[in-house]
Each structure stands twice: as structure tokens, then as C-alpha cells.
Amino acid sequence: EDQVTQSPEALRLQEGESSSLNCSYTVSGLRGLFWYRQDPGKGPEFLFTLYSAGEEKEKERLKATLTKKESFLHITAPKPEDSATYLCAVQPASGGYQKVTFGTGTKLQVIP
């Protein structure tokens, strides 16, 4: 069974204090790993897709990286508007595009 574990569950940062969120996964062959941002009371917003170990993608202050067992979402010099819950999800190589397993997320709070 595919599994996704995100840590920490919650993270409180001062504005400008860089840090990383972790997503550990177990899947029998990875088709893709996804990162989403979710604001309270709203649907998740797609951020990145990573396909193979060593791949990196960036968007503003966010950079996602991937190894064979985990992914990191690095947040550089965060601002209060980066406060949200960040979700990680994996899609296995087998079973079609329908099978996606989500983690429970890391709730990030950036304090001014």
C-alpha cells in the first residue's frame, strides 16, 4: 500500500527564517510526486510535480526536491503570505492516473 508521511505536522517560522518541509513516501514505482498549497477553507492549489530522483523545481520562494525515498519543500526567506498547509501526494507508476495518495500536510505559520 502506498504511504505518504509529512513532517513536521506544524511549523512556525519568523519572517525571513528559511526552513524545509519533508515528505517521505513508500510506493512501488513512482510516476509522480506532487506538492500543493491549501489555504484554510479552500481547495488545494497545485504547486509542483516531480518525476525522478534528483529533479528540482522552483517557484518564487519555494523549491521542491526529490530523492528515491523523500521530497523536500524548501522555503527561502518566507513571508506571512506563505502561511498555509502544504500537502504532498504520490502517484504510483502502476494502476493508472487515478491512484493518488495524499499526506496529511504540514501547517506552516510565518510570523511577521
Add this chain to the structure above:
Amino acid sequence: SQTIHQWPATLVQPVGSPLSLECTVEGTSNPNLYWYRQAAGRGLQLLFYSVGIGQISSEVPQNLSASRPQDRQFILSSKKLLLSDSGFYLCAWRDWGEQYFGPGTRLTVT
């Protein structure tokens, strides 16, 4: 560009009452559509997905059902709600691997 709509945004229903949540997508044809439920402290749980009109696959056996009467319309229903049906319901469509989510419906069963 593609847009996904869900309504209602919030709903409070008594136990045993029926349910109908609607999702529509604009700007794309024949989308793969999904219903998820998100409960506090738990990951998104896939409930149903549809690859076309009238084609529904159920991932979790429960008292919910789904229908796709039109290409860009996806409906989640229940004949009798349970307390455990409370949660945040999300509709999504898929573009290759990525899924794009609607704004969600907060359902509280009392």
C-alpha cells in the same frame, strides 16, 4: 483557462437527510473528474472518479454515490446522511498527472 465550480460552499444537514453536491468544470472537454473528502487530521480520501459521462468508479464503499449526467458535471449524493459524512468535500479534474481542485463544500451533519 479551466475553472472548476462547486456548490453549495457550506451545508448543514440533519442525520438521515439526503445530500446533493454539484461540481462543474469550464474550459475543458471530457475531463477526468474526482470527488475527495478531507477530514481534520487526515489526508484527502478519494471517493469517486469518472473518466466520462455515466462512468463512475467507487474507491470507498459507503452510503455515498456519484453521477456524471453531463460531460463537465459531477454530482455527489446520499439518500441518508450519517454523522460520519461530515467533512470538506472537494471536486477535482485531472490534467495529465496533476489534479486541480475546486473551492470545496463544508458539510456538517448534525
